Amino acid sequence: GRAFSKNELPAILAELKKRFASVEYNVPQWQPRPVPLAKKPTIPLLNLTDPTFPKDTKMATRKAFGLALCAAGKKSSAVMSFDAEVKNSTYAEFFADEFPDRFVQCFIAEQNMVGMAVGAAKRGALPFVSTFGAFFSRAFDQLRMAAIGRSSLCCVGSHAGVSIGQDGPSQMGLEDIAIFRSLPGSIVLYPCDAVSTWKLVELMANYREGISYLRTTRAETPIIYEPTDEFKIGGSRVLRESKQDTVCIIAAGITVFEALKAYELIKNEGIWCTVIDAYSVKPLDGVTIRHHALKAGAVITVEDHYEAGGLGEAVLNELKDTNVKCQLLAVKKLPHSGKPEELLAAAAIDAAAIIKAVKKAHSEQKEAK
Secondary structure (H helix, E strand, O other), X not given: OOOOOHHHHHHHHHHHHHHHOOOOOOOOOOOOOOOOOOOOOOOOOOOOOOOOOOOOOEEEHHHHHHHHHHHHHHHOOOEEEEEOOOHHHHOOHHHHHHOHHHEEEOOOOHHHHHHHHHHHHHOOXXXXXXXXHHHXXXXXXXXXXXXXXXXXXEEEEEOEOHHHOOOOOOOOEOOHHHHHHOOOOOEEEOOOOHHXXXXXXXXXXXXXXXXXXXXXXXXXXEOOOOOOOOOOOOOOEEEEOOOOOOEEEEEOOOHHHHHHHHHHHHHXXXXXXXEEEOOEEEOOOHHHHHHHHHHHOEEEEEEEEEOOOOHHHHHHHHOOOOOOEEEEEEEOOOOOOOOHHHHHHHOXXXXXXXXXXXXXXXXXXXXXX
């Protein structure tokens, strides 16, 4: 993640020469067709034990994914991991260390990675495919064809959004939700803490109707859920609500915590809000969202993703036949490099921006009455 100095060059070149000098390439014997399967193996549903993450501590959701992947690997020998030279960042390295015979290092070749995983799935494996969320865009053609073939790939994208900070826009997954939402039969899950990540990994492992996508976060986030809390595909969690709510804030992932910060500050001014963790972006929990949106009368969505194809548009589509007023807070211009909190503020998706939007919505509600 940094440029090396000229003084470091000799040592780096020496290390590369040492590392690759002894590599031997064995040309495999060509086999035009794989040995046919009499019957594709059936993979039993995985049942992970509840996680042991203590509440009120912090853990990055990408790390929780790595731990959950290992737990899934222990439950079923069908689980495989494919990673694109970023296993130390996605935390697929946990699986690689424990199950080296079921880990495939695909290097910086995401198209090949998805293709290999599709082949493994057709041969009876349960493949988890992980890289930075931004880099799945390189393999969209392969993902599209995998969706057409109803392949049950479990895709995991880390380093999502401007919240990754200094790495800059080339590394920021800001289109990934839109990409995976567009695939037929896909599900898109975006956990905010370690517990929800663990539970959603189990759900995606058991989803066999198409591609599943889990979006993970680089930064450590507070653990807000109990190990016994239940999650479901197409679900959400109402984190704050009251009878006086005039605004419904809908967030996912990193912005859940910005919404909770905004809630604590704005309630001191006598403005009450519903806060919903929409961890299942596709399918969306339309019943819960419609109920609270209609009750409040105004909705604010906030996401660390481009506006096009993201959570906000999904919510807007759900409420299109209502009179609920919606404000969509999302990344609406090309971001730059900076500290995570600076970039969240610059994109107007931090607590301060949410408070501003809440006050606007609350004022409009009062005027309407």
